Amino acid sequence: MSNEMNIKKAYVATNGCHGSETQVRQYAETFSRKGYLLTARVEDADVIVADLCSFTHQAKSDSVGWLKSIESQRKPTSEVIVTGCYLGINPGSVEAVVPRVRYMTKEQMRTFSGNTLATPIVPGYVDAEGVLKLKIEDGCGGKCTFCAIPNGVGRRYSYPLDLIMSTIQNYVGEHPGTTVKFVGEDIGFYGLDRKDGTTILTLLDKVKDLEGDFNVRIDVVNPWWFLRYPHLIDSMAEGVSANRIVPYVGVPLQSGSDTILKSMKRLYSRLQFEGVLDTLLEKIPSLGLSSEVIVGFPGETDTDFKHTFEVVDKYNFNPLGVWGYTPFEGTDSFHFENKVNSNVIQERMEMLVALVIDKEKKKRGCTTLEELCAQMEQQGFLPLNTNGKNLFTGVRQ
Structure with missing residues (x-):
């Protein structure tokens, strides 16, 4: 009983999108491997990680409301770590709600997880329908004048190609017939930061050649990537013909x-x-x-x-x-x-x-x-x- 009471507990959650959900699962795995017991109760947690969304005015309001709820429920000794798009878009506004808070950008959280996990992982989770959602890249370099998300998600980063392939292969080996959904802020960008010639085309070619019973669903691709990569449509068409890519x-x-x-x-x-x-x-x-x-x-x-x-x-x-x-x-x-x-x-x-x-x-x-x-x-x-x-x-x- 005394040993159980000495184990620290971590509450890790998000109110954001699929991409945030994949990253939060990675953060949870990080704390678990550091010896923390994961809890669904804020009041029991020694460390609270809140990944906050700020995509719309409603999401921003919901994030503030959630923070107020956390502040009212948490233990006086608990540490609160705030991350997510909200932090990049609304810097400094959190302290008005939670006076003692530690800020960590998405990039800092990724580094924190990478330094903790002996075996690197691609952020991902399996949803209620059995779809494996993998976050293949972070960040958006778009300059859209209506969007603040690039300020929130930080530096662009593509997860290693071999790591994505091994993650898929390991999972579908135990769960044949799986649909794998690639998500990210701007997945057409994939690979360009790695400076080794890897692109979204390379990723799709690898997927088509990978053994196993699975298919891949591509989430959203901005129009300019089809203009930059004239062969992207042909690559998708080949994948659809081979029943490897979902026609969507x-x-x-x-x-x-x-x-x-x-x-x-x-x-x-x-x-x-x-x-x-x-x-x-x-x-x-x-x-x-x-x-x-x-x-x-x-x-x-x-x-x-x-x-x-x-x-x-x-x-x-x-x-x-x-x-x-x-x-x-x-x-x-x-x-x-x-x-x-x-x-x-x-x-x-x-x-x-x-x-x-x-x-x-x-x-x-x-x-x-x-x-x-x-x-x-x-x-x-x-x-x-x-x-x-x-x-x-x-x-x-």
Whole structure:
């Protein structure tokens, strides 16, 4: 009994995305190997690691609320370590909630884990559906004027190729039939920091040659990587033909207006975006596509929105994430003039949602929204949250 009482306990958690979840599992493994007992109770912990999200205003508010809850429950002697995107985007704001806190950036946490673990690991976890989610890279070098995430995630880092391959092989050897999902802030960047010629193409080639009963799902690839690597689509098509790559990819649009894309610093035009998607669908006819758009970006006119509407109408994005623009401190667009009226943003969002619903109703032969939702629910599809609106997705539960 006395020995058990002397064992230190660690509480490690996140309120962030899949990428944060993979890293938190690595942090937990680190503390476990250092002799800590992992606990789900804040009040029992000697060390508390909180990986905080700050992707949206709601996420930022949730992070503050979570910190307040931690502060009210923790032992007076416990150590609180705060990490995650919130730290990079809102530096210094945590101490107002938790007076005695230790800051560690994602990069510092990665170094901490690497120095502790005798055998390096790729951050990852198996979700409730049995999908192995592996974080193949950290960081984003994008300069998008609406996004503060690059400030939060820190320096770019690609996990070693051989380590990713051995992680997959070891897991699928015991769990045949596994789907492996590659996640990261900008997975098209993979390998460029390693300075040894490794790229996302190298990774996919290795995956196709790896023995074992598994397939790989590629999460989201920004359009400019398809432009940089003309053979990326061919590589994906070969993987799909070999039943090694799932015929699905997310390609964020954000806007169909060249004027707005330039203001966003998105590094492609509408014509280039459509060229990428047309080639993808030509070479992988069974491909499922998802995308995201931001409505009401500063300066967006009716004509600009019309261009976005036309692109959404042209393709069957399933799901489509619809975001109403809100100014976010720490981004370039926070200081942009010509903000769009919130009522106009709401109206444009509703137009896009109505368009997608109408297309799906026609596709499925439904006459009402209720009939469509009932059919989708029966087939196990999840609702899509679009800034408070419920839509459906093509992603099964």
